Amino acid sequence: MKLRQILGSVSRLATEKLSSSSRCPSRQIFTASQRNAGGNHSEALPGKHIEWASLGSVRNSRFASGFSPLKPKPLDSIMDLDRAKTKSPEELTSIWDDYHLGRGHIGITMKAQLYRLLEQRAAECRYFVIPLWRGNGYITMFAQVEAPHMIFTGLEDYKARGTEAAPYLTSTFYTELSETKDLVFIRGDVVFTSKLTDEEAKWLMETAQSFYLNDTRYKLLERFNKHTHEFEFKDVLQALDMPIL
Numbered sequence: 377m378k379l380r381q382i383l384g385s386v387s388r389l390a391t392e393k394l395s396s397s398s399r400c401p402s403r404q405i406f407t408a409s410q411r412n413a414g415g416n417h418s419e420a421l422p423g424k425h426i427e428w429a430s431l432g433s434v435r436n437s438r439f440a441s442g443f444s445p446l447k448p449k450p451l452d453s454i455m456d457l458d459r460a461k462t463k464s465p466e467e468l469t470s471i472w473d474d475y476h477l478g479r480g481h482i483g484i485t486m487k488a489q490l491y492r493l494l495e496q497r498a499a500e501c502r503y504f505v506i507p508l509w510r511g512n513g514y515i516t517m518f519a520q521v522e523a524p525h526m527i528f529t530g531l532e533d534y535k536a537r538g539t540e541a542a543p544y545l546t547s548t549f550y551t552e553l554s555e556t557k558d559l560v561f562i563r564g565d566v567v568f569t570s571k572l573t574d575e576e577a578k579w580l581m582e583t584a585q586s587f588y589l590n591d592t593r594y595k596l597l598e599r600f601n602k603h604t605h606e607f608e609f610k611d612v613l614q615a616l617d618m619p620i621l
């Protein structure tokens with residue numbers, strides 16, 4: 377079965393109800409330029425460099441495979457790395473998470489070993505579809521990984537616009553302190569706040585990661601990428617405890 381047919385069946389299952397929707401002082405570990413940036417979403421967003429490929433077959437590695445190399449905002453432009461070296465992993469995790477709240481950015485962290493697993497699995501399985509619950513239904517998001525980036529857009533937007541589809545959310549994984557602190561910092565940038573709230577963006581990032589890191593969920597991701605004819609979107613809904621509409 378062609379992936380276009382899979383996407384069509386996924387779309388038919390999804391009920392789209394678009395809605396839209398604050399708050400944390402920065403800590404001194406972050407650079408002055410970053411603190412002054414506030415809610416400026418145009419700053420070095422990876423999504424601005426994306427060139428989504430047209431629909432094709434996963435088996436031929438052509439589905440959404442084409443975008444230009446992304447240029448992440450360097451970690452040292454966000455965080456004072458010298459000062460960070462004096463902090464414990466627990467302190468860094470708390471500072472990173474709290475700082476990004478309410479800025480149109482999401483900050484989360486993961487252990488370095490987990491990131492290496494995600495990176496390894498993403499090299500083989502780069503794409504997935506994730507339902508995002510809203511009201512009495514859900515919209516379906518399309519996710520693509522090109523380490524150190526993970527990009528999300530609406531499935532319907534992707535199907536309608538192909539290479540012109542704009543990402544709703546981009547995330548970047550920073551590994552600069554993975555050896556010394558056993559931490560990988562993850563920054564999510566909400567490109568369109570009319571499409572996603574901060575809370576939804578964080579849920580998407582964490583849920584997408586879970587499909588790479590949880591062995592049971594990863595089987596669904598493998599099926600989507602490697603055994604398209606066996607993929608059933610209802611299995612994703614069940615894994616996320618969502619009703620089949």
